[in-house]
Amino acid sequence: MGQFLIVRAAQSVVTILLVTVIIFAVTRISGDPAELLIPGEVPTERLDEYRAQWGLDDPIVVQYFRFLGNAATGDLGESFRFDQPVSELLLNRLPATLKLAAAAMAITIVVAIPLGVVAAIYRGTPIDTIAQTLALVGQGVPAFWLGLILVLIFSVNLGWFPAAGDSGLTSLILPAISLSAFAVAVVTRLTRSSMLDVLDSEYIKLARAKGLSEAAVIFKHALRNASIPIITVLGLQLGLLLSGSVVVETIFNWPGIGRLAVDAIFAADYTVVQGVVLFGAIAFVLINLGVDLLYAVLDPRIRY
Amino acid sequence: MAVTTGEREQVVPAELGRKKRRFRPRLIPHVPIAILVIVVAVAILAPLLAPHDPARGTLVDSLLPPAWDADGTIEYPLGTDANGRDVLSRLIYGTRISAIVVVFGVILTGLIGTAVGLLAGYFGGVWDAILMRLVDTILSIPPVLLALAIIGALGASLQNVLLVIVITAWVGYARIIRAEALRLRNADHVLLARVGGCGWFRILRVHIFPNVVNTLVVYATLTIATVVIYEASLSFLGLGVRPPDASWGGMISEGRGHMNTAWWLTVIPGIALLLLCVSANLLGDWLRDRLDPRLRNVGGS
Amino acid sequence: MMSGSDSDVVLDVRDLHTEIRTASGIVRPVSGVSFTLERGEVLGIVGESGSGKSMTALSIMRLLPGRHVKITGGQIVVGGRDLVALSDREMREVRGSKVAMVLQEPLTSLDPVYSIGDQLAEPLRIHRKLRGEGLKQRIIDGLRAVHIPDPQARVGNYPHQMSGGMRQRVVTAMALSCQPDVLIADEPTTALDVTIQAQVVRLFEEVRDQGTVGTLLITHDFGIVAQLCRRVAVMYAGRIVEMGPVEEIFDAPRHPYTRALVKSLPVMGEKIDRLPSISGHPPDLAALPPGCPFADRCPNVTDQCREEAPPVEGTDAHWYRCWNPETTGD
Numbered sequence: 001m002g003q004f005l006i007v008r009a010a011q012s013v014v015t016i017l018l019v020t021v022i023i024f025a026v027t028r029i030s031g032d033p034a035e036l037l038i039p040g041e042v043p044t045e046r047l048d049e050y051r052a053q054w055g056l057d058d059p060i061v062v063q064y065f066r067f068l069g070n071a072a073t074g075d076l077g078e079s080f081r082f083d084q085p086v087s088e089l090l091l092n093r094l095p096a097t098l099k100l101a102a103a104a105m106a107i108t109i110v111v112a113i114p115l116g117v118v119a120a121i122y123r124g125t126p127i128d129t130i131a132q133t134l135a136l137v138g139q140g141v142p143a144f145w146l147g148l149i150l151v152l153i154f155s156v157n158l159g160w161f162p163a164a165g166d167s168g169l170t171s172l173i174l175p176a177i178s179l180s181a182f183a184v185a186v187v188t189r190l191t192r193s194s195m196l197d198v199l200d201s202e203y204i205k206l207a208r209a210k211g212l213s214e215a216a217v218i219f220k221h222a223l224r225n226a227s228i229p230i231i232t233v234l235g236l237q238l239g240l241l242l243s244g245s246v247v248v249e250t251i252f253n254w255p256g257i258g259r260l261a262v263d264a265i266f267a268a269d270y271t272v273v274q275g276v277v278l279f280g281a282i283a284f285v286l287i288n289l290g291v292d293l294l295y296a297v298l299d300p301r302i303r304y
Numbered sequence: 305m306a307v308t309t310g311e312r313e314q315v316v317p318a319e320l321g322r323k324k325r326r327f328r329p330r331l332i333p334h335v336p337i338a339i340l341v342i343v344v345a346v347a348i349l350a351p352l353l354a355p356h357d358p359a360r361g362t363l364v365d366s367l368l369p370p371a372w373d374a375d376g377t378i379e380y381p382l383g384t385d386a387n388g389r390d391v392l393s394r395l396i397y398g399t400r401i402s403a404i405v406v407v408f409g410v411i412l413t414g415l416i417g418t419a420v421g422l423l424a425g426y427f428g429g430v431w432d433a434i435l436m437r438l439v440d441t442i443l444s445i446p447p448v449l450l451a452l453a454i455i456g457a458l459g460a461s462l463q464n465v466l467l468v469i470v471i472t473a474w475v476g477y478a479r480i481i482r483a484e485a486l487r488l489r490n491a492d493h494v495l496l497a498r499v500g501g502c503g504w505f506r507i508l509r510v511h512i513f514p515n516v517v518n519t520l521v522v523y524a525t526l527t528i529a530t531v532v533i534y535e536a537s538l539s540f541l542g543l544g545v546r547p548p549d550a551s552w553g554g555m556i557s558e559g560r561g562h563m564n565t566a567w568w569l570t571v572i573p574g575i576a577l578l579l580l581c582v583s584a585n586l587l588g589d590w591l592r593d594r595l596d597p598r599l600r601n602v603g604g605s
Numbered sequence: 606m607m608s609g610s611d612s613d614v615v616l617d618v619r620d621l622h623t624e625i626r627t628a629s630g631i632v633r634p635v636s637g638v639s640f641t642l643e644r645g646e647v648l649g650i651v652g653e654s655g656s657g658k659s660m661t662a663l664s665i666m667r668l669l670p671g672r673h674v675k676i677t678g679g680q681i682v683v684g685g686r687d688l689v690a691l692s693d694r695e696m697r698e699v700r701g702s703k704v705a706m707v708l709q710e711p712l713t714s715l716d717p718v719y720s721i722g723d724q725l726a727e728p729l730r731i732h733r734k735l736r737g738e739g740l741k742q743r744i745i746d747g748l749r750a751v752h753i754p755d756p757q758a759r760v761g762n763y764p765h766q767m768s769g770g771m772r773q774r775v776v777t778a779m780a781l782s783c784q785p786d787v788l789i790a791d792e793p794t795t796a797l798d799v800t801i802q803a804q805v806v807r808l809f810e811e812v813r814d815q816g817t818v819g820t821l822l823i824t825h826d827f828g829i830v831a832q833l834c835r836r837v838a839v840m841y842a843g844r845i846v847e848m849g850p851v852e853e854i855f856d857a858p859r860h861p862y863t864r865a866l867v868k869s870l871p872v873m874g875e876k877i878d879r880l881p882s883i884s885g886h887p888p889d890l891a892a893l894p895p896g897c898p899f900a901d902r903c904p905n906v907t908d909q910c911r912e913e914a915p916p917v918e919g920t921d922a923h924w925y926r927c928w929n930p931e932t933t934g935d
Binding site: 201202203205206207208209210211212213216221224225228298299300301 | 666668697698699700701702705706708709710713714715716717718719720727728731732763765776779
């Protein structure tokens with residue numbers, strides 16, 4: 001277990017390093033990073049000054065390691081638009097994004113897992129058909145469009161929820177539903193298929209033969225076994241929820257880091273974009289690391 | 305549910321299942337296939353089918369509702385947008401964007417990913433290790449974030465969206481095909497071919513590739529919805545196709561400002577997206593059940 | 606309700622019928638099965654795949670696979686109660702307590718995510734209300750009884766840490782943990798290799814000789830029947846076609862089907878999947894002929910066999926259903 005942890009953590013560090021290489025490289029594909037990083041019409045002297053200040057005339061490898069060193073110490077550069085360190089902006093906006101992602105995750109867990117379990121137990125019945133149809137639509141519906149339709153119905157026509165902004169629980173509901181739809185679909189399908197596999201196994205027959213109640217068979221044995229793949233996918237979906245919030249935050253004018261990044265693109269505030277991407281990618285890698293570790297805890301067969 | 309020894313006892317419920325499924329295939333592969341064929345045909349024939357110029361409208365005719373509404377007119381069957389442009393014509397031209405995205409995001413990336421996966425899986429070694437590290441890295445950057453980085457640096461355009469799609473989508477193929485190639489590398493028929501003096505290219509082409517085609521087709525079909533939604537999302541955010549070009553995501557974005565009064569601008573292109581994506585996923589699921597049950601938990605993501 | 610005055614009978618199955626509803630009609634995998642099982646004996650039920658022997662076992666446990674499979678007639682009497690008439694809740698109290706089962710696949714019949722101690726504890730907790738030290742002691746005793754070495758250390762093991770033979774012992778210990786009256790063993794040795802099979806057979810011998818439980822042994826394997834059973838029932842197409850003492854069935858089978866089975870008897874330990882010496886296939890259970898279901902494959906067949914179901918012949922100790930039985934001393 002200890003060894004697995006070390007190997008897996010080392011792998012994650014390598015991945016994060018490669019992610020920084022890619023993100024660093026992207027700032028160079030457009031040609032002159034100074035022009036990308038200082039937006040607008042600027043006099044050449046200002047650009048030269050900037051290059052000297054940030055060492056953009058140094059060899060590229062030196063520049064990369066400087067970038068890496070800064071990032072490692074939490075220095076993601078300055079936002080031109082806000083005249084503020086990017087890390088500070090991120091920290092200010094992070095709680096709103098986390099709140100949204102947590103709400104979407106909660107919806108996913110509360111809706112998808114019971115739905116998948118019920119669909120598997122009552123396979124072939126109308127409940128199963130409903131669950132499968134819901135999953136099909138959830139997987140095929142773009143989050144931004146779902147968000148707009150929800151606004152059209154529940155804000156514009158019914159006036160039940162606010163259409164935008166972060167003003168307490170009611171304002172959280174529509175964005176969280178839009179954000180979670182895809183994850184709900186994926187997790188419902190996976191829960192259903194994992195449960196079907198497990199329910200067909202010999203140990204479930206034996207559990208019944210022991211005289212366990214149907215509830216104990218389903219919850220103690222079947223769901224516990226099915227939970228191993230489900231938790232893996234939940235972790236993956238959490239990462240995707242964080243990045244999906246880029247779209248949803250824009251629709252609902254939600255003050256999170258996704259909206260920060262999109263606004264920054266239109267304001268040509270590239271250091272902010274870079275900071276969000278770096279932050280998001282690292283968060284994603286760490287979430288996946290966490291999922292793998294959890295997996296090892298849940299499944300006694302896995303001992304690396 | 306298997307009754308462990310009873311062959312008969314097993315066969316009978318299985319037949320029951322088969323009977324039950326029999327009525328679905330009539331609907332299932334055919335309706336999605338028909339919808340996908342229609343989308344492709346519309347994309348190709350767009351100039352012939354579109355009743356109006358998708359990029360130009362007359363402001364006199366702006367925000368007309370669809371024809372079935374009392375205020376609508378048959379001239380604009382699905383209504384007009386704020387610039388008086390015909391929604392139907394824009395919808396028709398919008399299929400072209402989705403079709404281009406599928407060509408690049410599914411077919412081109414499929415070719416790249418398959419080639420890389422086959423080579424890495426078959427030869428193994430250092431290159432395999434390096435490539436797979438790269439694959440893992442790309443997979444560990446959520447595509448939307450990578451799109452922000454690249455489009456932030458290069459600007460919003462369809463070309464840049466396609467670039468991002470190609471960069472992010474080939475890795476999925478590479479990973480799946482590599483696993484298959486790795487499995488097949490030591491299969492009897494491949495070993496036999498190698499003993500028989502077959503060259504690597506011929507082995508890959510004749511003995512390995514045909515065995516991964518099913519997996520490839522299933523995975524490709526299941527990624528159609530992913531790339532189409534991806535492009536639509538970016539165009540919706542203003543990071544993809546630029547106005548006045550018509551893309552479904554962009555149309556929804558433009559309609560957003562008129563949601564209170566002109567619902568059709570938001571709803572109609574979304575339904576087109578939904579139909580296309582659900583059809584592709586239905587077809588993908590159906591193909592997977594037929595061709596490659598091992599891919600069961602691969603969904604569009 | 607009571608099964609006569611004979612208190613040694615732990616299981617009395619009377620005219621049991623189980624049906625499967627399918628799209629192509631009703632199939633009767635168990636069609637009028639009757640037998641009794643006594644405490645301390647091992648009763649063998651043998652037959653080909655699809656003869657209905659496993660379905661008989663699942664019917665007794667009332668663990669039929671799905672809503673389309675149902676017991677449609679007969680009685681299953683255990684401890685004076687008819688299991689067919691019990692409510693689901695009452696039936697759960699019987700399972701694992703009065704009637705326990707060992708499944709065919711020892712490799713997969715333990716839940717991989719719980720330790721074997723946890724799994725052994727379940728029936729004791731539900732049926733015997735044991736907790737704490739008492740529970741732990743019973744689990745360890747149970748493991749020791751099936752010869753698991755070092756049971757104190759083994760209780761914390763997970764199934765994947767044990768060999769197939771060990772897992773089969775654990776499953777057996779689990780089945781015996783609540784001291785049931787009836788133990789149903791469905792192909793307990795089929796999935797095991799020969800040396801392990803021998804150990805499991807020895808274990809069942811010990812269980813038999815303790816004399817507290819009646820064991821219903823469902824198997825392909827005549828070799829194991831010969832070692833463990835005093836009586837054996839031969840099933841074909843959902844019916845018991847012959848039943849009697851093991852020696853008589855082996856030495857003087859009366860039903861032509863039994864004779865064919867015995868003639869094709871493999872070496873001990875091999876399993877019978879098909880019967881090469883019997884021509885033809887098992888009948889289609891959805892479309893049985895009105896007469897004897899074995900008629901199409903029978904060397905002794907007459908017109909009567911095809912038209913009329915054969916009567917039960919012979920004695921209470923050794924009976925068979927056949928119009929033209931084999932002569933004794935063949």
